[in-house]
Amino acid sequence: MGITLDDLSGVGLDELVYLNEYDAYYNFTSDAGAGIFVCTSGETQGDIVRLFGDTATLTLKKQGDGFLIVSHQLTEEVTDGNRDADEIGLVADGVDVPDTVLAAAKAQVAKYFKTACADQPDCEYVNWRIELLDWTYTYEDLDGLTLNIYRMNYEFLSEAPENVVLAGGMYITDDNWFCPTYPNCTYLIFNADDSFYFSAVMENDCEPGDEIFTADLSAMRLSESALKSAGGEFITSSDIDRDGQEETFFFDKTQMESGRCVTLRIYNDLGYEIWSEDANLSHAGWNSLFLCTLDGEPYLLRYTPSMYQGDCTYTYTLFTLEGGSEKVYQTNTLEFDINGTKALDASGMVAFADEVNALLAKSTLLLSSEGGTYSFGPASADGFMEEFSWLEEGPNLKSLYLPDDDLQTKLEKFSEHAVFNHG
Structure with a gap:
C-alpha cells in the first residue's frame, strides 16, 4: 500500500491525550471508547490515508510533514459480544476484489472451516473470517493460460484457545482468532477475467512469479475442464x-x-x-x-x-x-x-x-x-x-423361516437362534 511506520511518524502525538490505563494516545474523533488500534492493511487517496484494522478504520489526513487523525470508525462487524449465532463468515473491511473472487474465497474458507471443526473439535471453532484478500500477480502465459493470482489470509475464531496448537507460522490473536496456516500464504488461482476459479494453494517459501511458485503451478496441470472433475x-x-x-x-x-x-x-x-x-x-x-x-x-x-x-x-x-x-x-x-x-x-x-x-x-x-x-x-x-440381508446369509439360516414370515418374525427367530448358540 506504500504506507510505512516512518510515514506516520508525524501523526501529531503532542496534540493528543495520553491515557495510562491503555498505554495509548487518544483523541475524541472516535465513535468508540479508548482502546488500542492494530493496523492490518491500508490505502492512500490523495492526502487521505485509511488504515484498516480488525475492529475499526482509522482515517488520517496529510498535514505538513505529519498527519491529522480525522476519524476512528468501528467496522460493522464489531458487536457487543452477543454475536448472531447464524452469522458465520466475515470479511474484513477494505477487501476490494471482483464478486466472483470474493465468492470463491468465501466458499474455500468455509470448506477449510468445516474440515477444521471436524478434525479439531476440542478447539471449538465458531466462526471464520477473511482477514486479507487482494490481487498479487498475473501470469500472462503459463502453459497457454492467463492466470490471476489472489493472496488470502484467513482465521478461525476459537472458544477454547487453550486447545489450539500453534505450529509453523500459525498465530492466535488476543481475541482468539487463529490463523491455521502460514499467514498471507494462501493463493487463489483464477482465469484471465476472474470468471473461473481453479483452486487454492499454500506457498510459504516463495511468491507468485518466483521460479518455485511458477514450477509448482505448472505441475498442477491446470485446465478449465478440471473444475468439472476431469475424468468424471x-x-x-x-x-x-x-x-x-x-x-x-x-x-x-x-x-x-x-x-x-x-x-x-x-x-x-x-x-x-x-x-x-x-x-x-x-x-x-x-x-x-x-x-x-x-x-x-x-x-x-x-x-x-x-x-x-x-x-x-x-x-x-x-x-x-x-x-x-x-x-x-x-x-x-x-x-x-x-x-x-x-x-x-x-x-x-x-x-x-x-x-x-x-x-x-x-x-x-x-x-x-x-x-x-x-x-x-x-x-x-x-x-x-x-431388509437386514444377513438374516439369510448363513448356511443354516434359511431353514429358520417360513415363506410368509415378515421381517420382525425373522428377526425374532434369528435372535432366538443366535442367543441359544452363543458359546
Missing part, C-alpha cells in the same frame, strides 16, 4: 443449498484406478465446489449417497449400515447444504450385534428399517461403494432397501 461425469442438478439456483453433481473418478476412492462433488451456480464426499471399496470406506425428494424439496441422504465382526452400527442422515455446510433435518442410528450376546430388539430394528426405507423410496442413487462394489447413479434406490 455429470450426474444431475438440484438446488441442494436452497439458494434459488441449481447446483451440479459430478463424479470425480480420478482416484478410482489407483484404488483410493470415487468422490461425489457438488458445485454451485458460479462453478465453485461447495461440498464433496468420498466412497471407496475398503470396508471402512463403504458409503452410499442418494438424492431424496420430500414434498418437492431436495435433500441429500447418506446411509452407512456397517458391520464389524458381528457388531453393527447403521446410520442414516438426511441433510441439505444450506449456508454452505450440512444442515441435518433427520438422522437416526441403530446399534446391535448378531453374535447372540443378547436378544435383538426386533421391533426397534423394524422401526428403523421402516424409517430409512421410507426415505429410500423417495430417493435416487448418486453413489455407493456398499459391499465393496461401486454403483453409480442416477439410478433407482430399490436395491438399497434395508
